[in-house]
Amino acid sequence: METKEISLGRTLAVPFVQELAKKGLTSVPPRYVHHDQDPPIISLDSCSPQVPVIDMQRLLSEDFMDSELQKLDQACREWGFFQLINHEMSSRLVEKLKLETEEFFKLPMEEKSKYGQQEGDVEGYGNVFVVSEDQKLHWGDKLFFTTSPPHLRKPHLFPNLPPSFRFSLSLSVNSNVNNCTDLFEDTLEAYSTGLINVAAIILGLIGKNLRIENNELALLSEGRQTMSFNYYPPCPQPEQVIGIAPHSDASGITILLEVNDVQGLQIKKDGMWIPVKPLPNAFIINIGDTLEILSNGAYRSIEHRATVNSLKERISVATFCSPKMDGEIGPAPTLVTPETPAMFRRISTIDYIKGLLSRKIDGKSYLQTMRIQNEQGKSN
Numbered sequence: 560m561e562t563k564e565i566s567l568g569r570t571l572a573v574p575f576v577q578e579l580a581k582k583g584l585t586s587v588p589p590r591y592v593h594h595d596q597d598p599p600i601i602s603l604d605s606c607s608p609q610v611p612v613i614d615m616q617r618l619l620s621e622d623f624m625d626s627e628l629q630k631l632d633q634a635c636r637e638w639g640f641f642q643l644i645n646h647e648m649s650s651r652l653v654e655k656l657k658l659e660t661e662e663f664f665k666l667p668m669e670e671k672s673k674y675g676q677q678e679g680d681v682e683g684y685g686n687v688f689v690v691s692e693d694q695k696l697h698w699g700d701k702l703f704f705t706t707s708p709p710h711l712r713k714p715h716l717f718p719n720l721p722p723s724f725r726f727s728l729s730l731s732v733n734s735n736v737n738n739c740t741d742l743f744e745d746t747l748e749a750y751s752t753g754l755i756n757v758a759a760i761i762l763g764l765i766g767k768n769l770r771i772e773n774n775e776l777a778l779l780s781e782g783r784q785t786m787s788f789n790y791y792p793p794c795p796q797p798e799q800v801i802g803i804a805p806h807s808d809a810s811g812i813t814i815l816l817e818v819n820d821v822q823g824l825q826i827k828k829d830g831m832w833i834p835v836k837p838l839p840n841a842f843i844i845n846i847g848d849t850l851e852i853l854s855n856g857a858y859r860s861i862e863h864r865a866t867v868n869s870l871k872e873r874i875s876v877a878t879f880c881s882p883k884m885d886g887e888i889g890p891a892p893t894l895v896t897p898e899t900p901a902m903f904r905r906i907s908t909i910d911y912i913k914g915l916l917s918r919k920i921d922g923k924s925y926l927q928t929m930r931i932q933n934e935q936g937k938s939n
């Protein structure tokens with residue numbers, strides 16, 4: 560049975576960057592200056608390599624399934640990132656979520672802070688991975704919470720009424736309710752359910768490509784879904800700061816939605832930072848550390864970062880499909896053979912998350928701690 564309200568970690572309270580950016584600063588405070596950043600290596604031009612595009616309709620069609628599955632396998636092995644088109648999520652719903660996300664960040668501070676992080680919790684409106692007073696900070700705020708399974712939701716952030724009840728409730732009262740956050744919750748409910756379905760299909764096909772058993776995939780296919788609504792305000796010195804520092808996600812897979820057509824996501828491929836140019840109506844999907852572990856290193860999580868600009872805010876929604884809380888993370892037994900020994904140790908999901916939240920964001924360094932010693936040379 561999964562445990563409710565366990566304390567997995569905490570983060571130190573830091574100022575909201577959205578408020579800081581409103582002050583009309585001409586230079587950024589020293590705590591936000593990152594001197595050690597790689598410069599953007601290549602700009603977005605037609606010559607730069609782009610992440611592969613996977614077509615979900617082809618994945619589900621008899622005629623094209625085999626070739627699209629192969630493309631998916633190659634994308635997971637060589638890139639760890641792909642754009643998913645024709646994903647069957649209603650574009651009306653996605654557009655609604657984008658609008659309501661923008662509306663959320665426009666709310667006055669008193670309203671937004673009702674969702675503020677509470678003592679000893681990383682969920683809520685604020686920041687995560689701030690573990691020391693002298694740590695460099697990101698140029699961005701986030702609203703982060705668990706969406707599924709419903710009993711793990713924090714009721715003050717996302718009520719855990721069953722979806723059917725929520726929908727009938729909203730239908731009966733919506734006509735005279737003009738409260739943006741009520742509507743936001745209903746859109747979120749539908750978006751969360753839609754992405755659980757998309758993730759289940761993609762994970763199922765990844766399992767097929769990896770030739771692992773359904774019960775080995777259950778760690779992720781029956782896992783936890785969390786969402787991070789990321790807000791990066793414009794910055795007077797964008798080259799001095801970073802929206803999110805280089806990291807790989809701890810998830811199985813992450814499904815990213817670009818909300819307002821402002822680019823900023825970059826991924827590290829063959830030592831170069833490549834800007835991702837989102838296609839219309841696409842989700843950007845990446846492999847997280849848990850899938851790298853589960854696949855015994857066949858698929859690699861990829862470092863990425865979010866840059867900011869001086870003119871316009873950038874907003875994104877990252878949905879993390881993460882391991883189930885009462886699970887154990889480790890390589891799928893089917894993939895561990897005398898020729899391919901386990902590259903990672905086994906750890907309970909709870910210990911894995913506790914370890915993650917006790918550190919600052921730092922590339923793939925946390926995954927390295929999971930590696931079995933004699934395999935360390937093989938890291939990327």
Ligand SMILES: O=C(O)CCC(=O)C(=O)O
Pocket residue numbers: 787789803808815823824863864865875877
């Ligand atoms: O905003 C983005 O483009 C990236 C966000 C991200 O990497 C994350 O939330 O883990």
Ligand SMILES: [Fe+2]
Pocket residue numbers: 806807808813863877
């Ligand atoms: Fe990420």
